[in-house]
Amino acid sequence: MPPSAEARRKALDDFFESAREDDVETLDAVLGNDSVKVDDRDRHGHAATHHAAALGSERALKSLIMRKGADADAEDDDGRTALHHAAANGRDACVRCLIDECEAWIDVCDGRDETPLIAACRQGDATTVETLLARGAETNARNVDGCDAFVEAVCVRGDVEIGKLLIKAGVDPKRARVRCGAGGANVSRSALNVACALGRYGAVKFLIDECGLEASGSDCADIDYMTPLMSAAMMGEGDVVEYLLLSGAAATAHLTSEDGLTAADMLPDNSELHEVKRKLQNAAAKAMQSPRARSFIAAPRDDVPRKWSTGKNGGGSRADPLEVRMRSWIQAGVDKYEGVPRNVRETLEKHAVLTKEIELRSFLLGLIEDDQFQEDMQDPSVRGAVDDVINDFHNVTKYRDNARIMHVLTKFRHVQRFCKDRGEKITFDDILAPDEAKLERHRERLSELKAAAGVLWDDALLALKIFTTGEDMEALAKSSFPVMSTWKRTKLLFSDMLESQGVHAFVSLSIFAIALYYYWALGGFRRKQWENIAVT
Incomplete structure (x- = not known):
């Protein structure tokens, strides 16, 4: 006779409570009851592994995954795994356990494209961040808000110590950018601009004094000419404005944004900021009188997309604002923008299709050219184990002691994640090395796709320039050289x-x-x- 609904509800409550309390004995007893399965969820979509990871119950977490066969990468309703919950709550022991012993995917993304490292930087602790970095966590990943780990830690949270750990791991603060903007009109913001806008005084000092960013914004200006001084003034951050003026931003106080407003114009009119506005106006007047006064600050070179076409320097020597804008459209999705010209939109959509195929072929080529992976896949026992786990993930527990099989299964987990994120389907034949002739055709096709994508990019850029200037470049060229008798x-x-x-x-x-x-x-x-x- 199956258990009643009330009995099952109580068993589930005991199950999740024992996971939170790190009570392995009760876990074993509850799982011995047929009414509870190891991957059962609560009403919020959380599995027992999520409860254990969030509360730091290392013994229960290890027992659920390694003894009972729970999926280490199981996702809740928000796409978060146990590693996300452990990292976000600063459960360093659980983070180590999940990565080192349970082989959880360290760079898994949740529904907001957040990796465990980003979650740890935003609300975890420095120890957890250091653990993830030591195990090779990706530092350049961005969430749906356009923030990477460095921006979340330093600019949003204001934690300078975590920022120092990220820099030590190779993060360049000058290249940290944020995709942001209202109504889908995304633009790229520098880390300094974000810290100024959020009023993170300590982060601003850290970025200028220790990271070497220019207070004037000369090395991190945004594509719409917003300087750090403008960002702080717009949000009414008087303390940050005064610090920027003392640190060198006074030389650019006269600059204007795309709307023609200076930092003084952007500062809210209230009595508390009256003195700050006066300082801004005086700095702007002095800057205008300087013989070195600049009319604008160019966008940084790092924001220029690396086009598929070849060149000695990998592209132009100076950032093209229109090219930067096109890149932001592609990153956020062209369909989110209402003001994109139709011919530009159509060309960029074709470019996106080619780019998707390029990424797929590049991913497959990486697997095909992985000699160790190909050698392992030729072994019937390894191939059989892969088929066994694909049919039922819980069968992975049978191969825990076989390092070779587990290594292959880990790579297959990456393949499955790639397919899930992109909606692709990959078969065994796609990842097994073909003969040399087919492999060469694969490489040639990849080169052709990259060249075609480069042509489409150039066509879209030319169409955007024509739309922006209002001139027909071809007609203009003909009018410059009229036909003569x-x-x-x-x-x-x-x-x-x-x-x-x-x-x-x-x-x-x-x-x-x-x-x-x-x-x-x-x-x-x-x-x-x-x-x-x-x-x-």
Whole structure:
């Protein structure tokens, strides 16, 4: 007789409570009851592993995954795994257990594209962040708000110590950017601009004094010409404005945004900020009188997308604001923008299709060229284990002691995540190495796709420039070189020749030589005359 609904509800409550309390004995007893399964969820979609990880119940977490066969990467309703919950709550022991012993995926993304590292930087602790970094966590991943781990830690949270750990791990504060903007009109913001806008005074000092960012914004300006001073002024952060002025931002106080407003114009009008506004206005007046006054701060070179086309420097030497804007459209999704010209939108959509295929082929090529992976997949026992786990994930517990099989299964977990995130389907035949001829065709096709994507990118950029300037580039080129008649061309040729000093000299000498010859030939000079001249 199956248990009643009330009995099952009580068993589930005991199950989750024992996971939170790290009570392994009660866990075993409850799981011995047929009414409870190891992957059962509560009404919020949380599994027992999520409860154990969030509360730091390491023994219960290890028992659920390694003894009872729970999925280490099981997701709740928000796409968060046990590693997300452990990292966000600063449960360092559970983080170590999940990565080192349970082989949880360290860079798994939740429904907001947040990795465990981002979660730890936003609300965890420095120890957990250091643990994740030591195990190779990706530092450049961004969530749906456009923030990476460095921005979440330093600019949003204001934790300078975690920021130092990230820098030590290789993060460059000058390259940290945030995709943000209202109504889907995303733009790229520097870390300094974000810290100024949020009023993180300590973070601003850290970025300028220790990370070397310019208070003027000369090395981190945004594509809409917003400087750190403008960002702080717009949000009414008076303390930050005064610090920026003392740190070198006074030299750019006169600059204006796309709307034609200076930092002083953006500062709210209230009595508390009256003195700050006066300082801004005085700084702007002095900056205007300086012989080195600049009219704008260019967008950073790092924001220029690396096009598929080749070049010595991987692209232009100076950032093109239109190219930067197109990149932000692609990153956030062209469909989110209402003001994109139709021909530009259509070209970028074609570019996105090619890019998706390029990423898929590149991913497959990486697996195909992985000699160790290919060698393992040729082993019937490994291939059988992979099939067994694909059919039922809980079968993974049978292969825990086989390092070779577990290594292959870990790679397959990445394949499954790649397919899930992109909606792709990959078969065994796709990832097994073909003969050399097929492999060469695969590489050639990848090169063709990259070249075609480069052409589409250039076409979209040209169309956007035409739309922005309101001029037809081809018609403008023809109007600059009008068609001329033969007579006009001849006159233009002769006039160009006569304007040349070298031609003038040559013509003059030629005429003199010809005149001298004919004068001599016609007897113009006589010996007698020469003798008379000699006598006289």
